[in-house]
Amino acid sequence: METHAVYKHRWLPWILLxxxxxxxxxFLYYPTLETFRLSLYRVAFLGLRKTFVGLANYRELLTNPTYHQVFLNTAVFSALVVFFSMAIGLFLSVLANQKIGGRRFYRLLLIWPYALSPAVAGAIFLFLFNPQAGIVNYFLQAFFKVQPDWLGQPTLAVGVLVAAAVWKNVGYNVVFYIAGLQNLPGDVLEAALIDGATPWQRFWKVTFPLLSPMTFFLFVMNTIYAFFDTFPFVDLLTQGGPNGATNILIFSIYRDGFRFLKTGVAAAESVVLFVGVVLLTILQFRLGERRVHYGG
Amino acid sequence: MKRFILVLGLAALAVPAFAAKKVEITFWHAFGGGRTAFIKRMVDDFNYTHPGIEVKVEYKGSYRDTLNAAILAARQGSAPHIVQIFEVGSQLALDSGIFVPIEDYVPADLKFQLADYIKPVANYYRIKGKFNSIPWNSSNPILYYNKDIFKKAGLDPENPPKTFGEVMKACEKIEATKAAPKCITWPLHSWFVEQWIAEQGALLANHENGRAARATDVYIDSEAMRRIVKWWKEMYDKGYYAYSGKPEDWDGANQIFVSQQAAMLITSTSDVTFHQNAAFENGYHLGTGFLPIPDGVERNGTVVGGASLWLTKGHPDAEMKAALTFLLWFTNTENMVRWHKGTGYFPVLNTSVKVLDWEHWFTRNPAYKAAFDQLLQSKANRATQGALLGPFPEIRTIIENMIQAVFQGKPIDQALKEADAQADKALKDYNASVGQ
Structure with missing residues (x-):
């Protein structure tokens, strides 16, 4: 079959592309290659001075405990964000998919946080969790007589950051999950109902497997979100503190590159992040192929 | 007749187009909010009174953003003429090689202005005997306190604590009388640590704070530092010290003080105007005092904080001359008076101080007085000159991390030792990157 018939000339599609x-x-390939190149240099003043140092920047990342902590933080933080935004997203979508009065209103409210800019979301959490003047501690003090130092304690600070990142992204997952739920074949669920399956069974044995393509897609998207789009929360809420407990890779790249002017090290970190995300995505597709059920 | 007037009018409009072209100067600064407008008004005044020069002023974001933008612009051959650079960026600016030492370019008839800077300011910005930039906005940390809370706690509202020990005692009283939920707040920022080091007459880096020669060793594991961290940790553990949990959070500390959650605040003198207004709006009485210092040491004074104005190189003579004309006008006696009144930053010229004295400004506005006296009483030595360190931003983060680690229970000796090693490494890497 002749597939090129639409175009009279061979070069026309190339011109259009x-x-x-x-x-x-x-905007994509050149900066990427430039990042790879810069990661092999010791760079001063954003590129005014450069010396080739080979893999020294990577050695620094592998040997300096500060960066070990950054990698660990990134892994823990991303795993928590991905898990909770998807789990809560799915839970809320199932609830919002019930045939109840005002469901359109609930859905609208669920999607709302996604429409906020991350900077605004971060500022809201900063106000909420200020230990002395924040509303959260105001109520905790009134009812339980405690005032946790939310952003000053490592575990709590990670918790607040995860909560902010999850809160912001749940709406995105809700949109896709509701769409997925509404496209489920009704006959399968009906058959399960007639066979006497409990709601719990119906969800885990029928609905959840049927949603797997959506879950897979969201898994990839949420991973990318957790790695790249969570920068504003760290920047606004903790600045990577306390004592580096919330210093995740994307923040560390920014700080090394633009505050500490260590462009070479920042480039090497970018490459690590790039390679990490590529590997993770390949892995997800490999594993996903086997588990995801595309039938309908 | 009407047509004639029209032609005349058009001709009048066209004349400037044939006149000599104005020299255009760009000026980048890091002041947002109300100060952007304030600076714009001053620049407009300059343009109005200097018909041959057109200064274009731009707000470029934070100090760091401004410095980065200037370096990137210089790389592309389109550097702005004048750039505001924060004090800890001084070594970085010197090493970048995109600026000229300004003193060499000041015309002979304006040299007198360089001799007019108040001593502590000249002391900081004269690097190896020469002004590399024009001092502009200068500040240092002082104690702000809420007189009403002091009264409630039975403390003398006219006599704020002057030493670490006195702060601790005041806090005990405030807690015992429940006059305020917390005693004191200040941003968890390395800047205060640097000030307390200087107050003790100690150095932060070798080679006389990096002033005699390039620094190669940062002094974090020192007796002076131990005194500061020990007291700070005790204040934190007893619940006297409060902060928002986020490092370098100036607004967070202001918020705690303004909402009267804490009786005292340590922050920059550049916020005097802000705090006077906030006290008025929230109905409490504001007092100011010197920065409290460790007990048993002689008060050496503070390091000048803030920023100065640098001139980039590689412009035609006419532009360099115009830029200098503007710079020296912008920081002249009357404009420094105006700048001080509008912001709280120090009037950095002796003649400006005389004008303010003549106006009885400091007696009419006592809150500004503590700020200024503290600066004038600073001794001129290597300690109060402040350190020159290339990777200062990174070293600040290392110090802030160290303090948070101590809060979480890391032994002080170990924390200081580790931070010291990290800072030395940062300095070594930086020095290597500039070929030293």
Whole structure:
């Protein structure tokens, strides 16, 4: 079959694609290659001075305990964010999918946080969790006589950050899960109902497996969110503190690159993040292929 | 007739187009909010009174953003003429090689202005005997306190604590009388640590704070530092010290003090105007005092904080001259008076101080007085000159992490030793990156 018949000339499709290529080249491929190159240099003043140092920047990442902590923080933080935003997202979507009065209103409210800019979301959490002047501690003090130092204790600070990141992203998962739930084949669920399956069984044996393509897609998207889009929360809420407990890779890259002007090290961190996310995505697709059920 | 007037009018409009082209100067600074507008008004005044020069002023974000933007612009050959750079960026600015030592370019007839800077300011910005930049906004930390809470706690509202020990005693009283939920707050910022080191006459880096030669060793594991951290930790453990939990959170500390959750606040003198207004709006009486210092040491004084104005190199002579004309006008006697009244930053010229004295400004506005006296009483030595360190931003983070680690229970000796090693490494890496 002739698939090129639409175009009279061979070069026409290339010309039509040219703008995309130019944009990809200038804004994506060139910066990526430049990052790889810079990671091999010791750079001063954002590139005013450069010396080739080979893999020294990577050695620094592997040997300096500060970066070990950064990698560990990133793994823990991302895992928590991905798990909770998807679990809560799914739970809320199932609730919002019930045929109850005002469900459109509930759905709207659930999606709302997603529409906020992360900077605003971060500022809201900063106000909420200020240990002396925040509303959370105001109520805790009134009812339980405690005033936790939310952002000053490592575990609590990670908790607040995860809560903020999850709260912001749950709406995104709700949108997709509700769409997924509404497209489920009704006959399968009906058959399960007639066979006497309990609601619990119906959810775990029928609904959840049928949602697996959506879950898989959201898993990839949430992972990317947790790695790349959580920067504003760290920047606004903790600055990586207390004592580096919330210093995740994306924040560390920014801080090393633009505050400490260690461009070479920051580039090496970017490469690590890049390779990490690529590997993780490949792994997800490998595992996903086997588990995901695309039938309908 | 009407047509004639129209032609005349158009001709008048067209004339400036044939006139000599104005010299355009760009000026980047890091002051947002109301200060952006304040600076713009001053620049407009300059442009109005200097028809041959057009200064374009731009707010470029934080101090760091401004410095980064200037370096990137210089790389592309389009550097702004004048850049505001924060005091700890001084060594970085020197090493970047994109600026000229300004003193070499000041015209002979304006040299007198360089001799007019108040001593502590000249002391800081004269690097190896020469002004590399024009001092502009200068500040240092002072104690702000709530006189009403002091009265409630039975403390003398006209006599704020002056030493670490006195602060501790005042806190005991405030807690015992429940006059306020917390006693004192200040941002968890390395800046205060640096000030307390200087107050003790101690150095933060070798080679005389990096002033005699490039620093190669940071002194974090020192007796002076131990005194500070020990007291701070005790204040934290007893629940006297409060902060928002986030490092370098100036607003968070202000919020705690303004909402009267704490009786005292240590922060920059540049916030005097802000706190006077806040006290008025929230209905309490504000007092100011010197920065409390460790007990049993002689008060050496504070390091000048703030920023100065740097001139980039590689511009035609006419532009360099115009930029200097603007710089020296912008920081002249009358403009420094205006700047001080509008912000609380120090009037950095002796003549400006005379003008303010003549106006009885400090007697009419006592809150500004503590700030200024503290600066004037600072001794001129290597300690109060402040350290010159290339990777200062990173060293600040190392110090702040160290303090949070101590709060969480890390033994002070171990924390200081580890932070010292980290800071030395940061300095070594930096020095290597600039080829030293």
């Amino acid at each position: 040219l703008p995309t290529f130019v944009i990809l080249l200038v």
